[in-house]
Each structure stands twice: as C-alpha cells, then as structure tokens.
Amino acid sequence: MSITFLQETIHNHLLAAVQADEFERLKPHLELVQMPLGSILYESGDRLQHIWFPTTAIVSLQYIMEDGASTEIAGVGNEGVLGVSLFMGGAATPSRAIVQTGGCGYRIKAGVMLQEFNRVESLQGLSLLYIQALISQMSLIAACNRHHSIEQQLCRWLLLTLDRLTSNELIMTQELIASMLGVRREGITEAAGNLKNAGFINYRRGHITVLDRSGLETLSCECYQVAKKGFDCLLSTCATTRHSPSQGYGKK
Amino acid sequence: MSITFLQETIHNHLLAAVQADEFERLKPHLELVQMPLGSILYESGDRLQHIWFPTTAIVSLQYIMEDGASTEIAGVGNEGVLGVSLFMGGAATPSRAIVQTGGCGYRIKAGVMLQEFNRVESLQGLSLLYIQALISQMSLIAACNRHHSIEQQLCRWLLLTLDRLTSNELIMTQELIASMLGVRREGITEAAGNLKNAGFINYRRGHITVLDRSGLETLSCECYQVAKKGFDCLLSTCATTRHSPSQGYGKK
DNA sequence: TACGGTCTGTGCGGTATCGTACACAACTTA
DNA sequence: TAAGTTGTGTACGATACCGCACAGACCGTA
DSSP states (O other): OHHHHHHHHHTSHHHHTSOHHHHHHHGGGOEEEEEOTTOEEEOTTOOOOEEEEESSOEEEEEEEOTTSOEEEEEEEOTTOOBOGGGGGTSOOOSSEEEEEEOEEEEEEEHHHHHHHHHHOHHHHHHHHHHHHHHHHHHHHHHHHHHHSOHHHHHHHHHHHHHHTOSSSEEEOOHHHHHHHHTSOHHHHHHHHHHHHHTTSEEEETTEEEESOHHHHHHHSOTHHHHHHHHHHHHHHHHHHTOSSTTOOSOOO | OHHHHHHHHHTSHHHHTSOHHHHHHHGGGOEEEEEOTTOEEEOTTOOOOEEEEESSOEEEEEEEOTTSOEEEEEEEOTTOOBOGGGGGTSOOOSSEEEEEEOEEEEEEEHHHHHHHHHHOHHHHHHHHHHHHHHHHHHHHHHHHHHHSOHHHHHHHHHHHHHHTOSSSEEEOOHHHHHHHHTSOHHHHHHHHHHHHHTTSEEEETTEEEESOHHHHHHHSOTHHHHHHHHHHHHHHHHHHTOSSTTOOSOOO
C-alpha cells in the first residue's frame, strides 16, 4: 500500500523532486483525490483551502471577466502544482482553476503546506522554480493570444494537452476548448474541421483523437515548441533532485 | 547626502518596505542610475546581472516572438522590481524589459541581491508578494488582449501609465504604444484620434497629454480598475511594513 | 531658412473573427 | 422506442483589425 502510494506520488514530478526526508514529513498529509472533468478547484478571489499536485488530471487556469468571458492563462499537469499564490502572501488567487481532463491528484491542506513551505528549503526552491515556469508559460500564452490564428492556437493547445496524457484521445467538447482559448465555439468547430480534413485528428461528440502529431506541429505556431522546451527544462531540473532515481512517467 | 539617498529610495515602494536593519545592509550596494527611454534592461534569455527598483522610470515587460512581434505582458513602476526571475531559480528570463518612461531607479548586483534574498526573510516575503501581483497583472493583460478593443486597451494603458507619473504628459510615440499593445501603429493613431476628438487627450509628435482622466475611465474596459485595485492592494501591504512611517510618494 | 528624418493621418482592399440563427446528429434517460 | 438534452455543422452579414502605400506635418539640425 505504501509502495502504491509512493509510485502514484511519483507521477507528479514536482512532488517527486522533494527530498526524501522532507517527503516523509509531507506524506501523512497527502490525500489522493479524484479530480473529475469540469470540477472547479478554486474560483478567482477564493481563499485557498488546499494545494493540489495533479498526477493524471490536467487543470486549466482561467481568467474570468465581468461579463463571463474567459481566457486560459496557463495549464497545469503533473509537472506542476495548483495554489502557488498561497506561498506568495495569501492574497486571493487571480484566476479560476478548472479541471480540463479528469484524473487524479494529491491534495494537501493549505495550512500544512504553508508551514512546510516556510520550513523546508527544497520545497521552497521547487515551488519558486515552478512559479518561474508558470510565468513563462503565461507570457507565451498572452502573446500567442494576440498574434496567432485560432487554428494555430488550437494546434498548440492540443499538442500541449497531448503531452500530458498517456493516450491520444482527449475527452473534451469544442465548447470547452473555445472557452479555454477565449473564442467562439464556432471558431473551434471550423478549425477542428480543417484539422479533420487534413487527417490530423478525428472526433465525435466530446472525444478528440489525435492521428498525426507531427501534422499538428506543422500547423501550430512556434509557441508549442517554446512551451515544450520550458516544460522540459523544468522537468530536467526536477529530475536532478528527484528523491528516487528509478521512477519514470510511464504507468497508466 | 544620506538623507537624500533615503528619501529617493522611498520612491520605490517595495524597497521602502524592507525592514530598517535589513535595508542598512542593502544600502551600500544600491546604485542610483538613469533609466533612459528605450533602453533595454535585459533581453529574453539573458542571464541577469542586476536587479532594478524603478523610482521615476516605468519599464515594460514584453514577450518577443520569433518574427519580432511584441506584446506587453506587464508594466513595472515604482511599486515593483525588475529581475524577479533571479529569485526563482536563475533560469533565463522569459521577457524583454524596456524602459517605457525615462527616469531613475536603483540597481543592485544580482549576486548580492540573491544572497540577501536567501538570508533575509522580509525581503523574500516582499518579493513573493510582488511576484503574486505581477502574475495577477499578467493574467489580466492576457485576457484584456483577447477580449477588448484597441481603444479600450489604449485607455487602460494610458491610465495605468498616468498613475505612475507625477505629470499628466507622457513622452511616447504612437509607434511605441503600438508595440506595447501588440497592434499596428495605425490602430493606435485611429484610437488616439477618437480620444482627441472626444477631448480626453491631446498630443503632438511624441507627447501625449491627458486632459480628462475620468473620460478615459469611461471608455476603458474593466481591466483598468481591476489592475488599479491590485496595485493598491500591493502598496497598502507594503505600507504596513514600511521601515519609515512618514514617507510618502509626493516628492518630484 | 532649408533640409531631412521621424511621426502622424488617411485611404483601401483583404481577412479573421464575431454574433446570431437554425438544422441536424449523437448520446442519455425515461 | 420515444423524448429530451447536448454537441456539432453551416450560413451570412457585420466589423475590427490587418497590410500596405503614401501624403503631410512636425521638429531638430545644419
């Protein structure tokens, strides 16, 4: 049971990079939870109750405008952690965190986490490292929003999501993608139609299957490669401090 | 001389909020420098040599795409600090920092600053607090980029810049504003023309004078108010930890 | 005062995206 | 199997913004 726990834990790279002795302190507080599609971890303005380390789930951070319009500002998978604003002064979070791909993750109470953050240097370092990566990703997305077409952005988004999955099928409606990218649903329908005609993807009601990754890469803007490089960089840094060297990322 | 120095220093709110004894340690390393319009503090990918605390200068953080297209991702005035990625793992900065309004600021060597950051808890806390505010601002701008018209964004931008100035005149070409907002220069010409016709601003070759703030506020999107609230929140938190209670922000 | 460079104004066609409306298909539940 | 819900396809005008081209105005400098 303890083994299972550890192996599952490893599926979050950030958590896996915590030093062994410090991890032992965290362990009793980590709670494995379901993160079902569409559930909202926190709303903009909420006071954080928990911190989450996704394992198989993917979470989208969105900024919501007064009229309800939304924009994804970053995505978080098993390379990251949700609720970092807790470490930065406890002020309210500026975004909504909504589960974009259902799965699992570890949850830990905010109070405990804050205590450990302040006590444990490696945990602090890892968090900061992640925040840096998050900022990079946000910059990228902001610029991509401004300068690239819906089709290009859709490709980027599909690829980044795919990189965090073990399968090549996304459970995802066009409506949902549209709200992430901050565009009309019809815009996604059209772009997705093009990708389907090109033979790069296929889909049916809420399921998108990627058939040709490299095809998507050719249509995507530069932003996918840049974002990927950022993640790789983060992960390799994590890997060098990993508490158990043999763990990979393969297990379903 | 020492008095002058201190008073100048106070013009950066973040620096002013450092505890007195810790500030004494930093003081010998702080270097008052000119920050002329258009100068670039660092480029995307640079290894940081310095950290800057603007006093009268305003700096724009921009993401630059491969084809040279740019987008402002955040603005930094005397409420903030440039080079925070130094604290977060030393990886390269994801953006370009370019001086948008000429003025002065304090500079400190990266090595010294990093040492102090790791040693001094209040400095760490303040930096994190600022990073949080920066992230909020970035989210906001990303969403505003996506959903609001050039005119609305121009109003927001003018207002936010104005809030950081003591005068109501911006030294600024339309071309430069366009590159900040990531739009064509002609788009700015048109929007600025509207604002001029409405009697809210006036301008001549590289000088923009704001005549009617509240007019701009009515045309601006919600984003200005939200951003302003974020800054106010940051500043009030800084104020409560300020090392010298009597210092304001009035001196030219 | 003349010159030259920079900044601003304007026009025009092209296009991506929006807003709206509606039909149809796929899946769910009764 | 039928009804109802939800997701997708399509069409069409409106419009915001782009790309380009060029004219004119401003301002520093010679």
